[in-house]
Amino acid sequence: MAETRKSIPVPGRGASANPPNRFERLSYEADPQEDESGQPPKTQYLRDISRSIIAYNDSPDIPFDASVNPYRGCEHGCIYCYARPTHEFLGFSAGLDFETRILVKEDAPELLYQELSSPKWKPQILVMSGVTDPYQPIESRLQITRRCLEILAEFRNPVGIITKNHLVTRDIDVLKRLADFDAVSVSVSVTTLDAKLAHQMEPRTSPPERRLAAIEELAAAGIPVGVMAAPVIPGLTDHEITSIIAAAARAGATQAGYVVLRLPYAVAGLFENWLEEHFPDRKNKVLAHIRDLRGGKLNDPEFKSRMKGQGVYADQIRSMFALACKRAGIAGNRTTLSIEHFRRPHGDQPSLFE
Numbered sequence: 001m002a003e004t005r006k007s008i009p010v011p012g013r014g015a016s017a018n019p020p021n022r023f024e025r026l027s028y029e030a031d032p033q034e035d036e037s038g039q040p041p042k043t044q045y046l047r048d049i050s051r052s053i054i055a056y057n058d059s060p061d062i063p064f065d066a067s068v069n070p071y072r073g074c075e076h077g078c079i080y081c082y083a084r085p086t087h088e089f090l091g092f093s094a095g096l097d098f099e100t101r102i103l104v105k106e107d108a109p110e111l112l113y114q115e116l117s118s119p120k121w122k123p124q125i126l127v128m129s130g131v132t133d134p135y136q137p138i139e140s141r142l143q144i145t146r147r148c149l150e151i152l153a154e155f156r157n158p159v160g161i162i163t164k165n166h167l168v169t170r171d172i173d174v175l176k177r178l179a180d181f182d183a184v185s186v187s188v189s190v191t192t193l194d195a196k197l198a199h200q201m202e203p204r205t206s207p208p209e210r211r212l213a214a215i216e217e218l219a220a221a222g223i224p225v226g227v228m229a230a231p232v233i234p235g236l237t238d239h240e241i242t243s244i245i246a247a248a249a250r251a252g253a254t255q256a257g258y259v260v261l262r263l264p265y266a267v268a269g270l271f272e273n274w275l276e277e278h279f280p281d282r283k284n285k286v287l288a289h290i291r292d293l294r295g296g297k298l299n300d301p302e303f304k305s306r307m308k309g310q311g312v313y314a315d316q317i318r319s320m321f322a323l324a325c326k327r328a329g330i331a332g333n334r335t336t337l338s339i340e341h342f343r344r345p346h347g348d349q350p351s352l353f354e
Contacts, residue, residue: 009278010096011040012077012203012204013041013096014079014099014203015079015096015274016095016096016273017270017273018093018097019266019269021088021093022266023088023089023091041096041100043099043100045102045104046101046102047104052115053068053111053112053148054066054067054112054115055067055069055131061304062130064125064127064160065124065125066124066127067129067130067131068112068129069105069129069130069132069134070105070108070144070145071104071129071133071134071138072087072090072102072103072105072131072132073098073099073101073103073132074098075100075102075136075137076164076165076203077202077203077204078164078202078205079271080231080233080262080267080271081098082264084267084270085264088266090103093266094265094270095270102138105144108144109151112148116152116155123158124157124339125158125159126159127161128148128161130162133162133163134163135168137204140167140170145171149171150174153183155345156181156183156341157339157342158178158184158337158338159178159183159184160337162186163187163189164190164205165214166211166214167206168186168188169217175218175221175223176221176222176223179223179224182337182338183337183338183341184337185224185225185226185255185335186218186224186225186226187225187226187257188215188218188225188228188253189230190208190212190244190247191229191237192237192240193240193244194240197237212251218252219253219254225252225253226248226253226256226257227256228256228257228258228259229244229245229257229258231259231260231261232259232317234261234286234289234292235282235285235289235290236282236286238320241258242324242327244324245321245324245327246327248328253330254330254331255330255331255332255335256324256330258308259307259308260307260314260317263298267299275287292312294310295310
C-alpha cells in the first residue's frame with residue numbers, strides 16, 4: 001500500500017492529499033492546497049448515469065440486504081470513512097477526490113419508483129445510505145433523498161436512515177407518514193461530543209450539539225430514533241462511549257449501536273497522515289490500540305471481527321458500550337420495521353399465468 005505523503009491540513013477538508021488509485025498505473029499529484037484556479041479545492045458535482053438504484057449485499061455482519069445511495073463520494077469529508085476506497089472504482093482517489101468530486105444520482109427517485117413497482121421486488125427494509133451520507137450538504141438543494149423518501153412513503157416500504165446531518169429533520173413530515181406504518185427508523189451517528197475534534201475529523205458534518213438536537217426533534221415527532229457511536233476510535237474517542245450514549249438517551253434515542261474504526265486500503269494511510277497533522281503526540285498510541293483490535297494490523301476485513309474488533313481491548317469496548325446502554329436505559333439493538341403495509345399505489349399487476 002502506498003503511503004500518503006506528509007502534508008498540511010486543507011481548510012474545510014478531512015483529507016489533505018490524493019493518494020494513488022490502487023487500480024491505476026499512473027497518477028498525477030497536484031497541490032492539495034489549491035485547485036487550478038489557485039483557490040482551495042471546491043466541490044464538483046458530476047452526474048451519475050446508473051440505471052438502477054437499489055444495491056444488494058450478502059455480508060453476514062450487515063443487518064440489511066438492500067440499500068439506496070443517492071450520492072457517491074461524500075462532502076462531509078470524514079477522514080476515517082470506510083467508503084473512501086469505493087471512489088477508486090470510479091477512477092478517482094480515496095483522498096480529496098472522495099470529498100470534492102461527488103457523483104449525483106439525479107434520477108434516483110424515478111429509478112426507485114420503477115424498481116418498487118416491479119413484481120420482482122420483494123418488500124424488505126431499504127437502508128439510506130449504506131455507503132455515503134444521504135444528507136450531505138448538496139441534499140439541501142437537490143432534495144434527492146427527500147424525493148426518494150416520498151416514493152418509499154407512497155409504497156409504504158420500510159426504510160432505515162443513517163446520517164450525521166441535522167438536515168434529516170427537514171423531512172420529518174415524510175418520516176411521520178412512514179412511522180404511521182412502522183416503516184422508518186433513523187440512526188444519528190455521533191462520533192464525539194467534542195466540537196473541535198468533530199470539526200477536525202468530520203469537517204462538513206453537523207456539529208455534535210446539532211446531531212443531538214436532531215435526535216430530540218425526531219423523537220418529539222414520534223420518529224423511532226437511535227444513536228450510532230461510530231466509529232469508536234481507540235485512544236481518541238473510546239472514552240466518550242458512556243457520555244455519547246447518555247446524551248443521546250436524554251435527547252430521546254431509544255436504541256444504540258457502535259462500530260470500531262475500520263481502515264481499509266487507502267484509508268489507513270490517510271488516517272495515519274491525519275493523526276500526524278492533528279495529534280502527533282497521540283499517533284503511536286492510537287495506532288498501537290488499533291493494532292491490538294486488529295490482530296496486529298491496521299485493518300481486519302474478516303466478517304466476524306471487522307465491525308467490533310477482537311482481543312482484550314475489543315472486549316473492553318464491548319463491555320463499556322453494554323454498561324453505558326444499561327445505565328442510560330437504552331436498548332442496544334434496532335427497531336423492528338414492518339413490511340406488512342407495503343402496497344403498489346397503481347395496484348399489483350396480476351401474473352399472466354394466474
